[in-house]
Amino acid sequence: MDAIAKPTPEIGPLTRPYWDGLAAGKLLLQRCTGCGKIRHYPRPLCDACHSFGHDWVEAQGTATVHSWTVAHHPFHPAFRGIPPFTLVTADLPEGVRILAPLRDAGDGALALGTKLVIGVEDNGEGLALPVVRLAR
């Protein structure tokens, strides 16, 4: 039986730098060149100053727990046999959040505000994605 592929993002010109950054091991965030506001997820326009101009900055690499879920039901055939896995909603010091799987710990280790570090991992199919671990 052929393996079923995990969902892959539809990458456009606007979001290409984000995915290229992850492929290079870096979590990049969009920064408005008009007013400096950092926004995530990537989009065309700054909602504060309405400038289209932007560049990309690397995230500091730290985060704290905002919330989480533990996925038990797979909902997609490619994730069958993988759950349960913990997905963390994490606050970044840059003022935005990411969603990322928790590595090397269970959800019992989590509380609001728990300190995390951000990493980047290949999903086993050639797509680099952010992950989080408990900060030491």
Added chain:
Amino acid sequence: MSLSGKAAVTGVGDTDFTHDAPGKTILELQLQASLAALRDAGLHPRDIDGIVMPMGGGATVAEDFVTNLGIPDLRFSTTTPLGGAGAVAAVQCAAAAVATGLCRHVLMPLGRLGRSGQNQRIGARIQAMPQFRTVGEFESPMGAMAPAQFYAPMARRHMELYGTTSRQLAEIAVTTRRHAILNGNARMRQPLSIEDHQASRIIADPFHLFDCSLESDGACAVIVSAADVARDMAKPRVLVTGVAEGHPDSPSAITQRPDMTRVGLAKAAARAFAMAGVTPADIDVAEIYDCFTWVVLCQLEDMGFCGKGEGGAFVEGGALGLDGRLPVNTHGGLLSQAHMAGMNHVVELVRQLRGEAGAAQVRDAEVGLVTGYGDLGDGTIAIMARG
């Protein structure tokens, strides 16, 4: 100009709700429900001059109804693509259309093959919807594919901040099931206990199986008419006295929402209550969108039935039962009747306010409300009154 009292629901209809509508298409189910609503309203199909399709981009379009019902002069048609908020958004749209004289009788058909539709299970279905494009690119590759997974962090944060418990969510599931058992057209008719809920498998923590609604097959249809025309129609008028729509902050990604324990209804509810000239204390019965138990609890808070963080205590002790402080989802809801994207909630509110709700009738129900909750937190609300 206020929309209050300018429109009335004059016809409601539904099909049997099943998990496997044998050989039926969504259009056939919608036509069956539409004919039932027309009979209920005492209207002929030729009287329909407006159509609002909740959940735009669905399998059927207004033209299908013109063709099959033989509607000679359709003057207004549109869609309300707000997911589960679309049914009540359609009521708002229809009310505006009849109030301004664009048309007189608006048909709103909603049908689903949620259970038996080919390749249409929830994970695959939402990936095709433009409302989910952002999470589709940035969250689905990590395995976050389905509403249960997107909404679970909202509930988890509420639990961590306010001490809300899974047993309190179970209260909602158990009370809703009790109502479904009274309903001759509900999919889940076996009694459910808090212990059954707690023992059910976890889908996406903190949601157990019985926190989740039912993929179902069937259809509902509702007719909204101009209030002056409705005075002389078959059934007692049910007036739309307040209606509103609200969108949450960061509507395309819950992950980025400043306060993920608050949904779009928080912005809409105050507007609807003000339009209707009532407060939560005046509500006799509430049909609250219940794709998940926690979504009911959150909406109770966001409408002001209790404060933020107080929803868990509010729902305890059968408070949402027929004799409780606020009878909720008297038909069995999406949790135990069927997932008809909230059009079944509109149908039930109208039956309650007409006194046609059978064994689940709330005594002396005169003022009630129905909410919708869709996609990543869009909210809608309609307040209705006998009159």
